[in-house]
Structure formats: structure tokens, C-alpha cells
Amino acid sequence: MASPSEREKTVSRERIYRHRVPVRLGHWINVFCMAILLMSGLQIFNAHPALYWGSRSRFDDPVLQLAANRDAAGQPHGITTVFGYSVDTTGVLGLSADGSGAATARGFPSWATIPGPQWLAMGRRWHFFFAWLFVVNGALYLLWSMLSGHLHRDLLPSRREAGHIGRSLWDHLRFRFPRGEAAKRYNVLQKLAYLIVVFGVVPVLILAGLAMSPRLDAGYPFLPALFGGRQSARTIHFVCAFALVLFTLIHVAMVLVSGVWNNLRSMVTGRYVIIEEKGRVE
Amino acid sequence: MLSDIDRRRLLKRTAAGASALLLGGCDRLSNTAWFTRLIGRAQSLDAAVQPALTGGYAMAPEFSEADLSTPFKSNGTSNPDNADYQALAQKAFADWRLEVTGLVDRPASLSLAELRALPARTQITRHDCVEGWSCIGKWTGARLGALLDQVGPKSAARYVVFFCADTMERTLDAGEVKYYESIDLAGAYHPQTILAYDMNDAPLAIPYGAPLRLRDERQLGYKMAKYIMRIELVDSFAGIAGGRGGFWEDRGYEWYAGI
Numbered sequence: 001m002a003s004p005s006e007r008e009k010t011v012s013r014e015r016i017y018r019h020r021v022p023v024r025l026g027h028w029i030n031v032f033c034m035a036i037l038l039m040s041g042l043q044i045f046n047a048h049p050a051l052y053w054g055s056r057s058r059f060d061d062p063v064l065q066l067a068a069n070r071d072a073a074g075q076p077h078g079i080t081t082v083f084g085y086s087v088d089t090t091g092v093l094g095l096s097a098d099g100s101g102a103a104t105a106r107g108f109p110s111w112a113t114i115p116g117p118q119w120l121a122m123g124r125r126w127h128f129f130f131a132w133l134f135v136v137n138g139a140l141y142l143l144w145s146m147l148s149g150h151l152h153r154d155l156l157p158s159r160r161e162a163g164h165i166g167r168s169l170w171d172h173l174r175f176r177f178p179r180g181e182a183a184k185r186y187n188v189l190q191k192l193a194y195l196i197v198v199f200g201v202v203p204v205l206i207l208a209g210l211a212m213s214p215r216l217d218a219g220y221p222f223l224p225a226l227f228g229g230r231q232s233a234r235t236i237h238f239v240c241a242f243a244l245v246l247f248t249l250i251h252v253a254m255v256l257v258s259g260v261w262n263n264l265r266s267m268v269t270g271r272y273v274i275i276e277e278k279g280r281v282e
Numbered sequence: 283m284l285s286d287i288d289r290r291r292l293l294k295r296t297a298a299g300a301s302a303l304l305l306g307g308c309d310r311l312s313n314t315a316w317f318t319r320l321i322g323r324a325q326s327l328d329a330a331v332q333p334a335l336t337g338g339y340a341m342a343p344e345f346s347e348a349d350l351s352t353p354f355k356s357n358g359t360s361n362p363d364n365a366d367y368q369a370l371a372q373k374a375f376a377d378w379r380l381e382v383t384g385l386v387d388r389p390a391s392l393s394l395a396e397l398r399a400l401p402a403r404t405q406i407t408r409h410d411c412v413e414g415w416s417c418i419g420k421w422t423g424a425r426l427g428a429l430l431d432q433v434g435p436k437s438a439a440r441y442v443v444f445f446c447a448d449t450m451e452r453t454l455d456a457g458e459v460k461y462y463e464s465i466d467l468a469g470a471y472h473p474q475t476i477l478a479y480d481m482n483d484a485p486l487a488i489p490y491g492a493p494l495r496l497r498d499e500r501q502l503g504y505k506m507a508k509y510i511m512r513i514e515l516v517d518s519f520a521g522i523a524g525g526r527g528g529f530w531e532d533r534g535y536e537w538y539a540g541i
Contacts (some may be wrong), residue, residue: 048413121534129321215540232376
């Protein structure tokens, strides 16, 4: 038997304007740039698929290496080595099929790189062009965020929210997302994730990228020094790129489980629907 | 109604199709002249912005003996496979001479001993390959600026072109394609720009460009021509090989290699 309170439950749909134009435009330019930067970056990485620590490359002591080796029977394998520990990654890392299906020694597979075939000069063209677009887009977003109050109002957590981080984390782990009034704002975990990306991962990634330029290293020797040398900077650039991949995976997962169409529409048209169930006892 | 399996298959195919379209599109664009020219402009922008940001005289970082790479990676040509070079190498480059020609007032021909008599510089620097790795080496050589002062560049001269002994390709129509590179005059007069004849306190060995190679520490390794035979001062690259100022530049790499 239904209780009276449940029978009287009413569902209200409220449409709110959630994302303003600069956020939406900046978001999709970012999606585009980050995809191309990641894939052209992997193309560049493939020219020497190993990472090191320090100023110079200690070829016998890489932090990470994607190599193709032959086993005792002469069979080639893709071997990934991280801090001296090796895993067979044939088919994906170290050794994978090229466009024609032939097994080829290459760091990341051709489906993950721009362009697909090994072509360093072209990968650099893509990377350095979209790096400018990414940086200009990011700088405009930051400037707008500060001037419009978006940063202060929407991104910085209040003291009260800061006290709820543990609770919010627990809710997220159970796939319980803010509803009603609370869904109109970014929640505290979302705010922290965005702040870490905007003020942490991306600036470090950009600085590490600049530190790889020999000309900039001459003008600003603190750049490579900041990271412990040019090869460390290259390693950190790579790690930051994959931190962004991880962020994107979690971001997309959250979008999927918290209402994919509502979320997508709000990032395209700005409109977001809040469903509030009144009379329900939780 | 689609079953779950059908739906999953449809989603999978859509994703595969979309990524194939994206990747195929990127590969097609990579072979489209207007597009590669457009995205190549970014590096022309870097070529303008980076020198403006760093100034003309900023010095590349220098290191200590403890930082030296052992071994130093030899890249590109490690032993030029042509008879002329091998004949010179056999006599320890006693017959080798550096020709300096082009837009200069006093064309010159210098022996190794004459080069060693020019104002020199020793520097321990990081060599950054376009592939991504770095090695640290100690280089001693004649300052290119001092050599240029001796030959007197004409006012029309804009670039210094280095012609090398190493054969990169043999083709039916062009014959032997040899390595060459170029830098601008401002770069040539930078204090760290040297024509190195010693590496790690010993005469330059063949894998590293014996008897003479360029060191231009604010650019990537491909700029630093090895096995130099002749230097020519020019006002443009038109008429030299592919016309883009270097062997790799003719194959799509940027002339400006500060990034």
C-alpha cells in the first residue's frame, strides 16, 4: 500500500540557463584541441618512445620505454617498461599493426596518432598549431572567468562546501548526484577537479612543453630547472597529458551517469532541466 | 526494437566509424597543401615570437663535466659512405680544407690548423634532437662570427649555408643528395655558435661529424650540420636543393628549430 506522502508526490521540471556562451564555446574548442594535441603528441613521442629523468637521456635507464624486441624464437613482441618493470603489450604498445595490417615497431599504435603513419614533421605541425589555439582559448577563458565572476561565483568552493568534501565523495562513489536546487551549481568535487585542471595540470603541462624548447631554455633557464632538466620536463609533459586523459574519462563517465542528454544539451544550448520531486521523503 | 547486443554493436560500429573518419580526415589533411601550409604558420609565429621573447644574446644553458653523456648518441650519418670523404678520413683530414664562398668580400680556404688559430670557445651544452632525446657534450671550436669577420660578409648576405660531405640519398634524377643546413647571420654571430673541431677534449670523431661540425646551441640537432666541406653566404635559398634551407627542411621540417 502506497503511503499518502508518496501518492501526493509531484514532479516539477524547471529549465535553467546553466552554461553561458564563453563556457560552452571554450569547452568545445578545448575538446577539439585536446584530442588533436594528445594524438599529435603521441606521434611526436613515437619518434623516440622513451622518457627519462634529468637534463639528458640516460638511454640505459629510462623511466618509460615502449620497445619492440624479438624473443628466443625470433617472434617480435611489444614490450612496455616502466621503472625497470616490463610488460608484454604486443598489439598496442611497442608493436602494433600499421595501416596495412603489418606488425610495426612503434610506441603508440597508428589509431592513436595524428597523422596515423610515422611522420614526425607533420605531427609537429599539428601539435604546434593547436597548442596556440589551446593556449589562446584557455587564456581567454581564464580572463573571462575572472572578469565575469564565474571563477569566484561558480568555481571557488565556499568554506561550507569545503567541509563537505568527504560527504560529496561518498555520494559520488554511490552514483548519487545532487538534485533539485543543489544541481544548479557545480558540486564541490566538480569544483576541485576543475580548479586542479585549470590552475594545476594545464599550467604545468604548458610550462613543461615550453621547457623543451632550446631557444626558450636559453632565454629562461629557470624553465628546464623548474622540472629538473629538459628530459624531466618531457616526462612531466607526458604525465600531465595522461592526467588530462584520466580527468576526461572520469568527466565523461560522470556525464553519462548523471543524465547524458541533459548534460550535453546544457553544454550546447546552455539549458539544463532540474527535476524536483516534491513531497518525497528522503 | 534493438536488442542490447544489436545496440552495443551499433554503438561500437558508430564509434569505430567516427574515429576512422576523424583519423582518415586527419591523414588526408596532412597531405593537403593548403592545410599543411596553414598549420605550418604556427611555427613561423614561433620563429618570430621566441627570439623576441628571449633576445638575440641569451645564452643556452651550460653544464659541468659531471653531466657529460657517455656515450653521446650519434644520429643521422655516422660514417659518410662516399669515396671522397673516406680518402680525406684516411689521411686524418690533412688534405681537408674549408671553403668559404658566396656573398663575402674575401673568399677563403682554410686548413684545420688555420681554423684552430681562430678565436675559439669551449662549451658543455645539451644537444636536443627533434626526436625528443638529449645528450650533453663538451665542444671546442672556432667562433663562426670570427670566421665571418675574416671573410667580410657583403651587405646583401642573410644566411650562412653549410654544405656537407655525407650522402643522404642517391636518386636517378638528382644524383647524390648531400646534407646541408643553414642559419641566419644573427645566429651565426651568437657567441655559442662555433665550428667545432674538438669534442670532449679530443679531435672530433667521425660519428660526430669529423673534421668539422656546427654547434648552434639554441636550436635542435638537425640544424647542426656535420662533415662540413663548404660554407656559402647567400641572400636566399632559391636554387639550393629543395629551396627550403636544409635537407630536413626540404622534407617538411621547419627551418626555425628553436622549438
